[in-house]
Amino acid sequence: GAGVSQSPRYKVAKRGQDVALRCDPISGHVSLFWYQQALGQGPEFLTYFQNEAQLDKSGLPSDRFFAERPEGSVSTLKIQRTQQEDSAVYLCASSVDRGSSTEAFFGQGTRLTVV
Amino acid sequence: QQQVKQSPQSLIVQKGGISIINCAYENTAFDYFPWYQQFPGKGPALLIAIRPDVSEKKEGRFTISFNKSAKQFSLHIMDSQPGDSATYFCAASKSSGDKLTFGTGTRLAVRP
Numbered sequence: 687g688a689g690v691s692q693s694p695r696y697k698v699a700k701r702g703q704d705v706a707l708r709c710d711p712i713s714g715h716v717s718l719f720w721y722q723q724a725l726g727q728g729p730e731f732l733t734y735f736q737n738e739a740q741l742d743k744s745g746l747p748s749d750r751f752f753a754e755r756p757e758g759s760v761s762t763l764k765i766q767r768t769q770q771e772d773s774a775v776y777l778c779a780s781s782v783d784r785g786s787s788t789e790a791f792f793g794q795g796t797r798l799t800v801v
Numbered sequence: 802q803q804q805v806k807q808s809p810q811s812l813i814v815q816k817g818g819i820s821i822i823n824c825a826y827e828n829t830a831f832d833y834f835p836w837y838q839q840f841p842g843k844g845p846a847l848l849i850a851i852r853p854d855v856s857e858k859k860e861g862r863f864t865i866s867f868n869k870s871a872k873q874f875s876l877h878i879m880d881s882q883p884g885d886s887a888t889y890f891c892a893a894s895k896s897s898g899d900k901l902t903f904g905t906g907t908r909l910a911v912r913p
Binding site: 690717719721726727728729730731734742745777779781782783788789790791792793794795 | 805807837842843844845846847850890892897898900901902903904905906
């Protein structure tokens with residue numbers, strides 16, 4: 687595709703429900719990042735993949751958050767037993783690689799509202 | 802721990818004026834400093850970026866000024882236009898392909 691695609695665009699979940707958010711990165715991009723953006727705040731790093739390997743998950747806020755990229759392309763961020771504090775926009779970004787002069791391209795995000 | 806501090810939180814500028822947004826960082830390992838522009842309902846888009854080996858970078862109406870000793874950098878938007886109205890985020894990372902640490906954002910409104 688032309689850019690990073692995320693789905694769904696909007697998700698409303700009842701507290702305690704599990705959700706899965708999908709990211710289709712730009713074709714051929716090796717690096718994939720997930721960020722969480724709370725209302726009125728800057729994005730905060732969650733996790734990083736290089737191909738299928740999850741090299742950094744230091745930003746995941748709890749063990750309820752899980753991400754995978756099994757074939758090195760599409761990635762899924764799963765949140766188990768959602769809580770109200772999980773309400774945010776979840777952004778996915780991809781880049782060609784981790785080397786110099788590589789720009790990260792962001793998707794439009796998934797807005798998650800936990801009620 | 803907020804590693805990148807951004808100010809002001811909001812900014813109103815008249816059309817044709819200069820918009821200035823400032824950021825300060827703490828981690829001296831940061832080596833790449835991009836600015837992102839975000840419109841409502843959209844993801845951030847890279848506007849301009851700089852590395853600490855230069856003190857200034859200009860692309861069209863957008864200029865980054867960088868002060869390594871003070872650990873500060875700023876975005877200047879010359880001849881601001883209503884279409885520039887958006888939220889601007891500064892960010893920093895250890896390299897251009899590494900995870901980004903973002904500032905809290907500046908909401909810019911350019912009045913016609």
